[in-house]
Amino acid sequence: MDKIKKVQPLSESTKWREDFPVDEVKEHFIERREFTKFLLLISGSFVVGQLYIGLQNFFRKSAAQLPIKKIAAIDSIQVNNFITFTYPDKGDTCLLIRLSETKFVAYSNKCTHLMCPVIPKMEEKQLYCPCHAGYFDMTNGSPLAGPPPRALARVKLKFHNGDIYAEGMAI
Ligand code: FES
Incomplete structure (x- = not known):
């Protein structure tokens, strides 16, 4: 005689998790490579900003020639x-x-x-x-x-x- 296993109905919240399996730990885990990319992006922006300010000062000084x-x-x-x-x-x-x-x-x-x-x-x-x-x-x-x-x-x-x-x- 076959045994029929009675399946318990899934609760609402468990069903949702099964339909959209999201691993929260994985989702919030930032890899070293991603973090390095982020740091490089920030550092690069800073360097570009400093270069821009330096060039602006250089051109402003050479444009503002004092009179003789x-x-x-x-x-x-x-x-x-x-x-x-x-x-x-x-x-x-x-x-x-x-x-x-x-x-x-x-x-x-x-x-x-x-x-x-x-x-x-x-x-x-x-x-x-x-x-x-x-x-x-x-x-x-x-x-x-x-x-x-x-x-x-x-x-x-x-x-x-x-x-x-x-x-x-x-x-
Ligand atoms: S020493 Fe203070 S103004 Fe000259």
Whole structure:
């Protein structure tokens, strides 16, 4: 006599699982290869973004050429003396200093700490900021003492037919 096995009816939730067999553990498992791909994608995007910003800065700088501007006649400044001038804009005051018969230097006179105007001390060959007692080396603009974190912005000079010109900034 055949035995008839009685089949239990599937409950609703079990039936659904049988029709759509989804292995949840497998579904949420991320393989090492996938994770590496994800990291490479993120890193690649970062590198592309940095390159884009770098190129933008490069082209912006080369497009923003500063004007060439006459400052003074060479003979109008005596050795161990200085004059003030504005460059590149009217509000940007600078100092042109004659260190010797043949050596001139020019700087923005804005202190690199909090932008106070610096004052030349010709005897000490220093530039002094009275706001917080900052000192700069007059021969190269580098900070010597006090809070200024970096050198003064230097004005590039050009000499032509007995005159001195400003032709850009070196920061
Ligand atoms: S602003 Fe020049 S030292 Fe502070």
